[in-house]
Amino acid sequence: MDLLLLLTVLHLARTVASLVRAVVARRRQSQCYLLDYVCYKPCDGRKVSTEMAGHVIERNQRLGLPEYRFLLRVMVRSGIGEESYCPRNILEGREDTPTHQDALDEMDAFFDAAVAKLFHKTGLGPRDVDVLVVNVSMFSRAPSLASRIVGRFGMREDVAAFNLSGMGCSAGFVSLDLARNALRTRATSVALVVSTESIAPNWYAGTDRSMMMGNCLFRCGGSAALLTNDPSLGRRAKMALRHLVRENTAGDEEAHTCALQREDGDGRVGISLSKALPRVAGRALTLNLGRLAPRILPVSELARFAAGTMRKKLLSRGRVKHGGPKINFKTGVEHFCIHPGGTAVVEGVKGSLGLNASDVEPALMTLHRWGNTSASSLWYVLSYMEAKQRLKRGDRVLMLTFGSGFKCNSCLWEVKGYMADKGVWAQCINEYPPECITNPYADKYSWVNDVQGDTIVF
Template sequence: MNSEASINGGVQIHQSRRLPDFLQSVNLKYVKLGYHYLMTHLLTLCLVPLMAVIVIEASQMNPEDVHQLWLHLQYNLVSVIICSTIVAFGSTVYIMTRPRPVYLVDYSCYRPPSHLQVKFHQFMEHSKLTGDFDDSSLDFQRKILDRSGLGEETYVPEAMHYIPPRPSMAAAREEAEQVMFGALDNLFSHTHIKPKDIGILVVNCSLFNPTPSLSAMIVNKYKLRGNIRSFNLGGMGCSAGVIAIDLAKDMLQVHRNTYAIVVSTENITQNWYFGNKKSMLIPNCLFRLGGAAVLLSNKLSDRRRAKYKLVHVVRTHRGADDKAFRCVYQEQDGNGKTGVSLSKDLMAIAGGALKTNITTLGPLVLPISEQLLFFATLVAKKLFNAKVKPYIPDFKLAFEHFCIHAGGRAVIDELEKNLQLLPVHVEASRMTLHRFGNTSSSSIWYELAYTEAKGRMRKGNRVWQIAFGSGFKCNSSVWEALRNVKPSPNSPWEDCINMYPVEMVM
C-alpha cells in the first residue's frame, strides 16, 4: 500500500489505518444511519399496529352496534355541536394568526464585465506602482493572495484599475449603480415583475452610505411607488444579507399580497486601504466586486413559480463582548489612513458565535434522533459529570446543501471541520471564493446559484445559508426548495460552470 490504499464510498484509507478499524467505522456509520431512520419514523411504526387493531375491531362490528353508536351520538348532540364549534373556531384563529409563508420567487447575482478582472500579477504590480506599500507589505499581500483560495478571474472596481487608483465619491456611486442596477435589471427581466408592484425594499451595504441613500437611488432609478417601505442597512458586515432577509420577512408578515426586494452588496472603491498595517491589508486581498438582488413574495399564487420557501432565520449577536465587538473594526492607522482591521482572534470568535447560533437552530431543524443524542450527552456531562466530548450533531441529516459565506479559505476550512462536512458540501463556497472572491453579504447567493447551475437542487431539499459579520454576528437562513430548481437566465455561472469544480492547491 502507498499513502492511499483505496477509495471506497468516498472514504480514503491511509496506510496508518488498519482494515478492521475501517470496517468498524463503516459498521458504526450504518448503525447510526439505522438509528436515525428508526427514531425518525418511530411514531409511524407505533401508529401502524394501533390503526390495524382499530380497523380490525371496526370491521367486526355488527349493524346493531353501529346503530347503538349513532343513537348515543344523537343523545349527546349538544356536546357534539359544542366540540365542533370549538374545533372550527380554533382552526380559524390558527389560520388567521399563523405566520404567512414567504416565498423566494427568484434572485439575480451581478456578474461584472471581463475588463474588470484582476490577475494576481496585475494586483501586485498595481500595488507596487502606487508607492503606498513598503516591501514588507507587498510581500505580505503576495502571501495572502497565494493562500486565499481566490482565482485569477475575480473583479475589482474601475477606479482600482487606474495607476494611481482614483477613489472618489463619484466613482463609488458608479460602482454602486453598476452592481445594484445590473442585478435588478436582470431580476426584473426574467421575473416579469413591474417595479411599481414592489411594496418593500431593503438594501444592505456596510461601508458606503451616501446621501441620498442607496435605497433612494433604486427608488429614483426604477420610479418605485411613493408609499414603498424602504430600508437602508449600513455597517452590519458580511452577514447583513441574512439580516435584510429577516427584515423583509417581518415586513411581509404585516403587509399583505405584496413583493419585497432585498439588494445585498458592498462597495470597494472608497474603502481600499493604502497603508502598511498588516491586519488592515487582508481585506484588499479578499474583497471583490459583486452583489445580488432577491425577490420575495407573500402571495399564495406565487408558490407555483417560486423557487424556495423561507423556513427559518436565526440571528446571533456577540457585540456585548469587547473582543468580539472589535475583531472586525474600521479605523485609521498611525498615519491616518482608513481601513478595516481583522483581529487575530477572528476565527475563535467566529467559532463561538457559530456555536451559539447552531444551539438555537439545531432544535428547529435536526431530526429527533440527533436531538436525543445531543441531550443524552449533555445530561451525562452536566448531571453525572462524565468525561465525554460534546456531541456535534450531524447537520447533514437536516440539510442537503450548505452555503457558507465565502469570507476566506480559513472560514470554509473551519466550518467544514467543525460541522464534519464532506468536500461536496463546501464545494459551492470554495468555488465561489475562487471565481468571485469575497463579495461580502452577497456571497451566499453566488453559492446558491452554483448549486443550481450544477443541477443538484431537488424538490424538498433544504439549504442552510451561514454568514458572519462585524459586530460580531453569525446569522443563518434556511430555505426549502419547492421544485427541482434550474438556474435562472444570465446566471453568474452560465458560461463557466462546466469548468468547475477546479482543484484547489492547499
C-alpha cells in the same frame, strides 16, 4: 329557549369560523417565499488577473519589503483565482484618490444589471414591490441608496424602503429578516432585497498589516432577490424560508473589535481584522447553531446528542476530558451554503460541522471564481448549487454567514420549485470543480512562502 339556544350556537359557530379563517390567513401571511434571485456579473474589463493584483500592490510606495511580502502571501493563500472583479478606479490606478462618483458608478452598474434582470426573470415590475431593503455596509449616502433605486426604477410612492449600512458580511440575512418581518404586516406583498458592497472608495493604502488583508480578500459583486408572502405567487416560488436565526455578540469587547473600521497611526481608514477573529467566529457559530439545531433537527438526533453529552460528563469525572459528541446536521439538512469569507473560514466550518469535501465545494468554488463579495456571497454559493442541479424539491438548504459586530446568522430554506438556472455560472460551470485547482498567485509568487514570521488570521 330552543330558538335562543340555536342562535347562540350559530353565533359561536360563526365566531369559531372567523377565528379559524384569521389563523389560516395569518399563517399564510407569515410564509416567506423566494420567487427568484440574481447575482451580479461585472463586465470582463473589470477582472483582476494575477499580474494586475501584483501590480496594484507594487503601486503602493509606502510598502517596505516585509509588507510587500506579507500581502503577496495573503494572496497566495486566499483561494481566489484569476477571474474576480474590482472597481474601475483601482484598474485605472486611482485607488488612493477615489471620488464620490466612483462609488455611485459602482452601485449604478450593479443596480442596472442585477435588479433589472430580476424583474425581467420574474415578470414582476418595479411598481409591484411593496417593501425594499438595501444593504451596503461601507457606503452610506444621502439620499440613501434605497431612494436611489426607488427613483431609478420608478417604484410606487408608498413603497416601504429601508437602507442598512455598517452590518458587514452578514448583512444579507439582516436584510432578509427585516423583509420577512415587514411582509408579516402586509398581506399578499412583494419584497425586494438588494445586497452588495462598495469597494471603490474603501481601498486601504496604509501599512498596518491587520488592515491590508481586506484589499486582497474582497471583490465586487452583488445580489437581488424577490420575496413574497402571497400564496398565489408562492406556488411558483423556488424556495420557502423555514427558519432564520441571528446571533450578535457585540456585547463582548473582543468580539466587537475583531473586525473594525478605524484609522491607522497615519490617519488612513481601513478595516482591521484581529487575530481574535477565528476564536470569536467559533464562539458565535456555537451560539447560533445551539439555537438553530432544536428547530431543524429530528428528535432522534437531539436525543442522541443529549445522551452522548451526558455520558461524557459521567465518564470524565476526575479524568482528562476529550472532545464530546457532535450534532449531525446532515440529519436535518441536505445542502450547506457557507459564506466564502476565505479558505480558513470555510475549512473551519467544515471541521465544526463534520462536513465533507462535497459539502464545502460550492463555497470554495465561489471563493475561487468570485472572491469574497461580502453580504451577497451566499447567493453565489446557492447559484453554484442550482447550476450543478443539486437542489431537488423538498431538499433543505442551510445558509451560514459571519460578519462584523461580531455576528453569525443562519437560515434554513426548503426547495419548493424546479431549480436548474445556471445564472452567473452559465459560462464556466462545466469547468468546476477542476480536478486540481492551480493557484496562479502561488505559481508566480511561490518565493513568498519561504518567508517566516507572519500569521494570516482570516
